[in-house]
Amino acid sequence: MTLEVFGVEEIGEVSAGEDIARLIVATGVELRDRDVVVVTSKIVSKAEDRLWPAGGGSQQRERARQAAIDSETVRVVAERGPTRIVETRHGFVVASAGVDASNVDTDVIALLPEDSDASARHIRAGLAERAGVDVAVVVSDTFGRPWRNGLTDVAIGSAGIAAIRDFRGRTDAYGNDLKMTETALVDEIASAAELVMGKLDGVPVAVVRGLAYDDDPGDLGVRPMVRPAAEDMFRLGTDEAMRLGAGDPVALVEARRSVRDFRPDRVDPARLQRALAAAVTAPAPHHTTPWRFVLVDTDEARSALLSAMRQAWADDLADDGVDPAVVQRRIARSDALLGAAPYLVVPCLVTDGAHDYPDERRRRAEREMFLVSMGAAVENLLVALTAEGLGSCWVSSTMFCPDPVRRALGLPDAWDPMGAVAIGRPAVAPPPRPPRDARRFVVER
Numbered sequence: 001m002t003l004e005v006f007g008v009e010e011i012g013e014v015s016a017g018e019d020i021a022r023l024i025v026a027t028g029v030e031l032r033d034r035d036v037v038v039v040t041s042k043i044v045s046k047a048e049d050r051l052w053p054a055g056g057g058s059q060q061r062e063r064a065r066q067a068a069i070d071s072e073t074v075r076v077v078a079e080r081g082p083t084r085i086v087e088t089r090h091g092f093v094v095a096s097a098g099v100d101a102s103n104v105d106t107d108v109i110a111l112l113p114e115d116s117d118a119s120a121r122h123i124r125a126g127l128a129e130r131a132g133v134d135v136a137v138v139v140s141d142t143f144g145r146p147w148r149n150g151l152t153d154v155a156i157g158s159a160g161i162a163a164i165r166d167f168r169g170r171t172d173a174y175g176n177d178l179k180m181t182e183t184a185l186v187d188e189i190a191s192a193a194e195l196v197m198g199k200l201d202g203v204p205v206a207v208v209r210g211l212a213y214d215d216d217p218g219d220l221g222v223r224p225m226v227r228p229a230a231e232d233m234f235r236l237g238t239d240e241a242m243r244l245g246a247g248d249p250v251a252l253v254e255a256r257r258s259v260r261d262f263r264p265d266r267v268d269p270a271r272l273q274r275a276l277a278a279a280v281t282a283p284a285p286h287h288t289t290p291w292r293f294v295l296v297d298t299d300e301a302r303s304a305l306l307s308a309m310r311q312a313w314a315d316d317l318a319d320d321g322v323d324p325a326v327v328q329r330r331i332a333r334s335d336a337l338l339g340a341a342p343y344l345v346v347p348c349l350v351t352d353g354a355h356d357y358p359d360e361r362r363r364r365a366e367r368e369m370f371l372v373s374m375g376a377a378v379e380n381l382l383v384a385l386t387a388e389g390l391g392s393c394w395v396s397s398t399m400f401c402p403d404p405v406r407r408a409l410g411l412p413d414a415w416d417p418m419g420a421v422a423i424g425r426p427a428v429a430p431p432p433r434p435p436r437d438a439r440r441f442v443v444e445r
Helices: 020-026 041-047 058-072 116-131 185-197 238-245 250-255 269-279 299-319 324-338 360-387 402-409
Strands: 004-008 036-040 051-053 073-080 083-088 093-095 108-110 136-145 148-159 164-166 182-184 205-209 291-296 343-349 391-395 420-424
Touching: 004 185, 020 041, 020 116, 036 041, 036 116, 036 185, 041 108, 041 116, 041 136, 041 148, 051 058, 058 073, 058 083, 058 108, 093 136, 116 136, 116 148, 136 185, 148 185, 182 185, 185 205, 269 291, 269 360, 291 299, 291 360, 299 324, 299 343, 299 402, 324 391, 324 420, 343 360, 360 391, 360 420
Parallel strands: 036 136
Antiparallel strands: 004 205, 036 205, 051 108, 073 083, 083 093, 136 148, 164 182, 291 343, 343 420, 391 420
């Protein structure tokens, strides 16, 4: 294969409202079908008026830059001095949220395009209309890389080209099955184009010719390249990691969220076993072990459990006079959670170590001690699952039909089901947790 990469010169200064496709065609460059046109994000931001007022002096300009970074940031990953590595609204993890003060007038700062995939689609459509060619378009920007010095250009938007080239399931020249190999094709294209565009040469557009690539029929753009939070092995930012490394449990407790939408793929059983091992370290009265965790790990057991619960709820709610439509909605909501999670765990309270006091008051207090221990064990489990990168959701459902649950799972009569925990990889990243003032729940005496 022979590739040709060349810059498109004489684009000139780009102003707000400019049609980038028109500017490219106006240079007289000859474009061909299946070329890849690479456009720097800076001229896209200028054309789309993604500029932040910065004032005149250096201090005012720096304050404006920090404010612009704040506006684009959803999460601070790491911070050292004035440098911040953040996650942007687009899902990119990048220094300064991609906010850039270079190659713009001194009274403004450039933000990343609002939607670089949409920008790429617009430019591609414009080139098809003005030049009659079917090309792919990549919008590039300069990113740093963890563990390596130096910057390189990557794709932050694309159209007409599959962003990732997937080699999984193929065999290499030595007969080895490729199980993990996916190449970031549009990043490689952006990096190759930067070689001819340069940082100071005023060449914001390049063409890559001769590359065989797959189309992007789903118009996914670069979205497949943004790693989901559930798959990110380095999700914790510096502050969180330092707190955990110092033994601060608050960081993990804060990270724990109730997840109700799971990916269908199974998870490493070792992770679950480690979380269960943490669960049974909870404090307990009288040096007992009042918890049992029933792992519902087969389709047969899950089906039997849900069927028994479904019937029990329907009967009980009907006896309470609840509208049948409401009954069905509640059952469907429970089935959607407990039926879809890759793993279910049913925590059970076992009070065989409780003291048999003669009066009701002390017997009640004794049971409440064991209930508190059960709650501590469940919380241990949920926090440990978070530490293992898994999502979970505790629901109380099994507590309302203990006998059918025991029969369905073959449990002893002395085991009291204490809800159920759905476990798996989150399908989407949980939304940010709204701040909660703990002082509202604390009484000082």
